[in-house]
Amino acid sequence: MDTPPKLNDLTKLLVQFRANQFATCTDIEKAFLHVGLSEEDRDVTRFLWLSDPTNPGSQLKTYRFKAVLFGATSSPFILNATIQKHLKQFGNSETARILERDKFTLITYCLV
Numbered sequence: 001m002d003t004p005p006k007l008n009d010l011t012k013l014l015v016q017f018r019a020n021q022f023a024t025c026t027d028i029e030k031a032f033l034h035v036g037l038s039e040e041d042r043d044v045t046r047f048l049w050l051s052d053p054t055n056p057g058s059q060l061k062t063y064r065f066k067a068v069l070f071g072a073t074s075s076p077f078i079l080n081a082t083i084q085k086h087l088k089q090f091g092n093s094e095t096a097r098i099l100e101r102d103k104f105t106l107i108t109y110c111l112v
Contacts, residue, residue, distance in 0.1 A: 032075055035068040035082050045069060 037045065045065035052058035068078050083099075090096045 029070045032068045032070040032079055035079055037066060037068065042066065 042064040046062055047064075048060045049063055050056070050058045051061045068075050087096050087100050091100070
């Protein structure tokens with residue numbers, strides 16, 4: 001059974017965006033590139049590439065990603081877990097409390 005994705009209420013988002021003195025906007029694609037993968041997890045991100053892209057008969061080389069891949073099914077979960085970890089680490093600050101309060105709206109809106 002397929003269900004449509006849950007979308008945030010656009011009116012609520014616009015009101016929240018304008019409710020405070022400052023607003024934030026991010027390029028969510030770049031956020032994934034700042035989340036590194038540990039050495040032992042990189043093997044699951046292997047891919048093959050031609051050693052000489054201009055020659056289709058050239059040898060294949062194996063590469064591995066060092067950061068979370070934008071567009072992978074697990075990427076939003078990994079990014080959210082990383083944000084959660086950092087918010088807990090700095091949970092006593094006012095900024096962390098604000099981000100904790102609004103993170104679901106911000107992250108969901110950016111990923112939709």
